[in-house]
Amino acid sequence: MGNKVVCLPRLPRVAVCGGTHGNELSGVYLVRELLKAEKKVMEKEEEEPLSVLMVLSNPRAMQQCRRYVDTDLNRCFTHAKLNGPIPDDAPYEIIRSRELNATLGPKGNPEAVDLVCDLHNTTANMGLCFIAYSDCDWICMHIFRHLQRQMPDVPMRYIHFDVSNKESYSLDSVGKHGFAMEIGPQPHGVVRSNIYTAMKVGVQHMLDWVRIFNSGTIFEGGCVDVFTMIKHIDYPRDSETRNITAAIHPQVQDRDFCLLHPEDPLFQTFSGETLRYKGNEPLYPFFINECAYYEKGIALSLARKRRVMIPAIRVQTEQQQQANKQEFASEEEE
Amino acid sequence: MGNKVVCLPRLPRVAVCGGTHGNELSGVYLVRELLKAEKKVMEKEEEEPLSVLMVLSNPRAMQQCRRYVDTDLNRCFTHAKLNGPIPDDAPYEIIRSRELNATLGPKGNPEAVDLVCDLHNTTANMGLCFIAYSDCDWICMHIFRHLQRQMPDVPMRYIHFDVSNKESYSLDSVGKHGFAMEIGPQPHGVVRSNIYTAMKVGVQHMLDWVRIFNSGTIFEGGCVDVFTMIKHIDYPRDSETRNITAAIHPQVQDRDFCLLHPEDPLFQTFSGETLRYKGNEPLYPFFINECAYYEKGIALSLARKRRVMIPAIRVQTEQQQQANKQEFASEEEE
Numbered sequence: 001m002g003n004k005v006v007c008l009p010r011l012p013r014v015a016v017c018g019g020t021h022g023n024e025l026s027g028v029y030l031v032r033e034l035l036k037a038e039k040k041v042m043e044k045e046e047e048e049p050l051s052v053l054m055v056l057s058n059p060r061a062m063q064q065c066r067r068y069v070d071t072d073l074n075r076c077f078t079h080a081k082l083n084g085p086i087p088d089d090a091p092y093e094i095i096r097s098r099e100l101n102a103t104l105g106p107k108g109n110p111e112a113v114d115l116v117c118d119l120h121n122t123t124a125n126m127g128l129c130f131i132a133y134s135d136c137d138w139i140c141m142h143i144f145r146h147l148q149r150q151m152p153d154v155p156m157r158y159i160h161f162d163v164s165n166k167e168s169y170s171l172d173s174v175g176k177h178g179f180a181m182e183i184g185p186q187p188h189g190v191v192r193s194n195i196y197t198a199m200k201v202g203v204q205h206m207l208d209w210v211r212i213f214n215s216g217t218i219f220e221g222g223c224v225d226v227f228t229m230i231k232h233i234d235y236p237r238d239s240e241t242r243n244i245t246a247a248i249h250p251q252v253q254d255r256d257f258c259l260l261h262p263e264d265p266l267f268q269t270f271s272g273e274t275l276r277y278k279g280n281e282p283l284y285p286f287f288i289n290e291c292a293y294y295e296k297g298i299a300l301s302l303a304r305k306r307r308v309m310i311p312a313i314r315v316q317t318e319q320q321q322q323a324n325k326q327e328f329a330s331e332e333e334e
Numbered sequence: 335m336g337n338k339v340v341c342l343p344r345l346p347r348v349a350v351c352g353g354t355h356g357n358e359l360s361g362v363y364l365v366r367e368l369l370k371a372e373k374k375v376m377e378k379e380e381e382e383p384l385s386v387l388m389v390l391s392n393p394r395a396m397q398q399c400r401r402y403v404d405t406d407l408n409r410c411f412t413h414a415k416l417n418g419p420i421p422d423d424a425p426y427e428i429i430r431s432r433e434l435n436a437t438l439g440p441k442g443n444p445e446a447v448d449l450v451c452d453l454h455n456t457t458a459n460m461g462l463c464f465i466a467y468s469d470c471d472w473i474c475m476h477i478f479r480h481l482q483r484q485m486p487d488v489p490m491r492y493i494h495f496d497v498s499n500k501e502s503y504s505l506d507s508v509g510k511h512g513f514a515m516e517i518g519p520q521p522h523g524v525v526r527s528n529i530y531t532a533m534k535v536g537v538q539h540m541l542d543w544v545r546i547f548n549s550g551t552i553f554e555g556g557c558v559d560v561f562t563m564i565k566h567i568d569y570p571r572d573s574e575t576r577n578i579t580a581a582i583h584p585q586v587q588d589r590d591f592c593l594l595h596p597e598d599p600l601f602q603t604f605s606g607e608t609l610r611y612k613g614n615e616p617l618y619p620f621f622i623n624e625c626a627y628y629e630k631g632i633a634l635s636l637a638r639k640r641r642v643m644i645p646a647i648r649v650q651t652e653q654q655q656q657a658n659k660q661e662f663a664s665e666e667e668e
Contacts, residue, residue, distance in 0.1 A: 029578075029581075029604050030604070032577065032604070033604040033605060036605075037605075065628070065629075123521045123524050185521075187457045187519075187521030187522065187524075187625055188521065188522075188523065188625075189457075189522065189625040189626075189628065190457050190521075190623055190625045190628075191578075191581045192581065192582070192587060192623065193581045193582060193583060193584045193587060193602045194584050194587070196581055196604065197584075197602075197606075243366065244363075244525075247363075247525045247526065247527045247530055248526070248527060249527060250527045250528050250531075253526060253527060253528070268527045268531075270363050270364070270366070270367040270530070271367060271370075271371075272531075289524055289526065291521055291522075291523040291524045292523075294399070294523065294524075295399075
């Protein structure tokens with residue numbers, strides 16, 4: 001890459017979504033707060049060159065303070081689910097995912113918003129994480145670096161789920177760029193000031209970065225440590241009842257992103273026995289003891305860490321942008 | 335009280351209950367584990383002079399990993415609710431509370447089990463708490479002192495809800511003696527090894543104490559710090575939507591049982607403002623930011639601390655017990 005500056009399209013439309021999981025309260029209260037602030041700005045008729053769309057994704061689940069009503073909304077945004085036939089008695093979240101796709105997408109379409117930032121909480125001690133489907137989306141990765149610099153006291157990691165755009169299932173996959181901002185530890189159904197504030201500050205810096213980017217500033221290249229998800233590990237379970245028979249070992253609990261070596265303690269059974277990690281490669285655990293993943297059969301996930309070099313970037317000039325649009329149009333015609 | 339030893343009836347039947355709230359998982363998994371252990375003991379036909387009844391209180395809520403299905407089971411054990419007319423479409427927990435009252439009670443009746451220990455978790459940083467309706471139940475208070483001595487590393491408090499036996503609403507009120515063992519912090523729907531282990535060890539020491547008491551050992555008198563609940567404080571709320579507009583202040587979060595003074599920070603609004611405690615007396619906060627109490631309108635509870643002297647106790651002799659029974663019978667006849 002050297003000193004080459006990569007020119008990328010402007011980001012005129014950004015969506016900030018909360019309540020995709022109705023009991024992850026930092027995002028719910030932050031989006032409500034941003035909506036109030038927006039109302040005040042609109043009353044003053046101030047001009048905002050950046051269009052920021054604030055979305056409460058799953059109002060029914062929020063109302064019941066549950067993750068979801070019928071099915072996990074944040075698994076509904078695959079190409080197949082968004083475009084398949086829809087029965088009359090479709091789950092609420094299937095219907096809602098299409099509404100959101102119509103508002104923010106359509107997914108994979110040039111009409112989609114430029115960036116989706118979807119706000120989440122976890123019971124795991126993960127600090128602030130970006131979760132994205134790409135390890136070469138320079139926009140997401142530059143935003144991540146910006147937040148790292150602006151919020152040095154908050155532990156921050158970039159998690160990469162290596163899944164194609166068609167198979168990507170979460171709300172943030174609807175935008176041209178997108179990531180989940182996942183912050184913990186916070187129990188679901190609870191809002192903690194420190195976690196709420198980290199999310200609020202993170203969103204402010206994200207929006208600031210987009211404004212600075214759109215204004216033409218060059219962002220220097222550098223490197224980002226990327227945690228690529230390798231596999232999930234389930235709890236030990238009773239073969240008959242399928243109930244779990246052990247909890248995360250006290251030496252692993254709250255140690256997200258601390259390297260787990262083969263034969264390290266991993267679980268403690270309810271009778272007191274220690275079970276060890278039987279993998280043959282040291283990996284980084286995350287989402288350790290996440291509440292919502294008991295039902296998904298995930299006690300923790302494991303990642304490999306890699307340093308990724310990212311290039312310097314700046315926004316395309318009007319001319320470049322125009323040329324791109326024409327190129328796109330001619331591709332469409334082919 | 336001086337050196338007088340108070341003689342109290344034997345405690346031949348103890349109930350240990352978990353899953354009264356279906357998403358408080360330490361108690362759910364501990365009772366399941368105790369049931370397994372009991373099965374093994376029974377297979378060996380070993381003799382246990384103490385009858386320990388293990389109860390999973392709300393199996394339907396457990397199955398859904400929710401606090402309750404229709405209504406909070408742990409508010410259903412008032413005299414009025416247990417004895418009023420019951421409609422055909424009664425909430426599940428109303429029906430279940432009568433089943434439990436039949437098994438463990440009837441409440442207020444000589445047939446009731448001698449001691450109910452009901453296991454709970456909280457998202458608040460409360461350590462291990464006994465919650466009881468009495469500040470002069472020497473059995474509960476001696477058990478508390480025993481656990482304090484046996485588990486010096488676990489922060490432990492005795493909370494007193496000053497409510498009459500008729501108005502007492504929780505499952506533990508069904509026994510002749512009873513208390514809730516409340517341990518946190520643990521998110522609902524999650525089991526953490528450290529919290530599970532503290533509960534397991536606490537229950538073992540409780541049962542040990544009962545066996546030692548029944549065997550005739552004298553327990554010395556002493557003192558217990560009792561936190562008597564004075565009032566609840568709700569979150570600040572929007573007057574129209576009733577949504578909360580602030581979270582617990584970071585200086586108060588996780589500081590359960592640290593004295594709160596008038597004008598101390600109490601809440602932080604979602605726009606960043608600090609709201610202060612407007613009471614006119616320093617009090618001890620507890621259940622700070624408990625997940626399940628958002629819907630009950632409780633952000634935290636406040637207690638006054640008092641040192642209570644408890645007498646030396648021992649179990650009644652056979653003769654005393656016989657005399658008591660006759661006395662009770664003649665009272666019944668009157």
